[in-house]
Amino acid sequence: MGNNGKESVIRRGNSALARRSETMERFITPVADIYETADAFVVKLDMPGATKDSISVGVEPGNLTAKGVVGEYHGQNSDLLLGEIGRRSYYREFNLTEGIDHKDVEAEFEDGVLTIRLPKSEKMRTKEIPIK
Amino acid sequence: MFVRFGFPRMFDDLLEDVVVRDFARVAPSFPAIDVAEHESEFVLVAEMPGVKKEDLKITFEDSILTLSGERKPYEIPQDARVLLNEVRVREFTRSVRMPSDIQVEKISAKLENGVLRIVLPKAESARIRNIEIK
Numbered sequence: 001m002g003n004n005g006k007e008s009v010i011r012r013g014n015s016a017l018a019r020r021s022e023t024m025e026r027f028i029t030p031v032a033d034i035y036e037t038a039d040a041f042v043v044k045l046d047m048p049g050a051t052k053d054s055i056s057v058g059v060e061p062g063n064l065t066a067k068g069v070v071g072e073y074h075g076q077n078s079d080l081l082l083g084e085i086g087r088r089s090y091y092r093e094f095n096l097t098e099g100i101d102h103k104d105v106e107a108e109f110e111d112g113v114l115t116i117r118l119p120k121s122e123k124m125r126t127k128e129i130p131i132k
Numbered sequence: 133m134f135v136r137f138g139f140p141r142m143f144d145d146l147l148e149d150v151v152v153r154d155f156a157r158v159a160p161s162f163p164a165i166d167v168a169e170h171e172s173e174f175v176l177v178a179e180m181p182g183v184k185k186e187d188l189k190i191t192f193e194d195s196i197l198t199l200s201g202e203r204k205p206y207e208i209p210q211d212a213r214v215l216l217n218e219v220r221v222r223e224f225t226r227s228v229r230m231p232s233d234i235q236v237e238k239i240s241a242k243l244e245n246g247v248l249r250i251v252l253p254k255a256e257s258a259r260i261r262n263i264e265i266k
Contacts, residue, residue, distance in 0.1 A: 031218040031219050031220075032216055032218055032219070033214070033216060033217050033218065033219045034214075034215040034216040035208055035212040035213060035214045035215060036212065036213045036215055037209050037211060037212045037213075038211055041215075042212075044206070044219065046181040046182065046219060046246070047181065047246070048179035048180065048181040048245065048246030048247050049179060049245055049246065049247045050245065051245070052245070073166060073168075073175075073177045073247075073249075074166065074168040074175065074177070075170070077170060077171065078168040078169060078170045078175070079168065079169045080166060080167070080168050081167045081168065081169055081174075081231065082165055082166060082167040082228065083166050084161070084164040084165050084166060085164045085165070085166045085177065085179055086166075109245070111181060111182050111183065111184065111245070111246050112179070112180070112181035112182065112245045112246015112247060113181050113182050113206075113246065
């Protein structure tokens, strides 16, 4: 997952125009939850149908991106009687605060939900001060 | 805002921001459903992220397929501070009437990556058949 994320970040920088049309036409923004604990930020994104291989998480200073592509649901020889889903890819970008330990970011995909854990660097962590 | 000349790179950056921040949405009905008809079966696909197999019930009665279940909240540490909450946990029920007879005993269902896929084979009587002319 880490390598993919890096690759997509580089590609974005090189062809902003191409990616813009991609974003406009085919990507939808997945809904997200974010919470903060004493030692990490956790981001959860709904990406039902995304294949595990297609998911990429990109982390760079100040920026987090998550991307995933949905596989084909219906073959060619079928008629769609009801079509509410009709989207193929997910993309979302967040501003990142300083003090994230980039190399220890973890991502997990389960039940169509992508969970990204961004550990805080040592100095950002909440420490409890004992009262003497 | 949608001026397309002048500052191409800046515009890209701006647009990116707009697209990313404003388009987050919650699907109007949960789960969103596709139904496709194939030659010998119907395939229903329903997107239900965060729903576990044990929290989902599928019934078929009188040509009506019903999905009911619950998306339960995930565990969150006690000291956590919520910064953004767009994901809705909820109970749901949705029904779809199948347009022709189904071989009920052959219905199969699979839940994977937050997507439920149900295959409903058509009854023999409901299949289209080419009649040979003698």
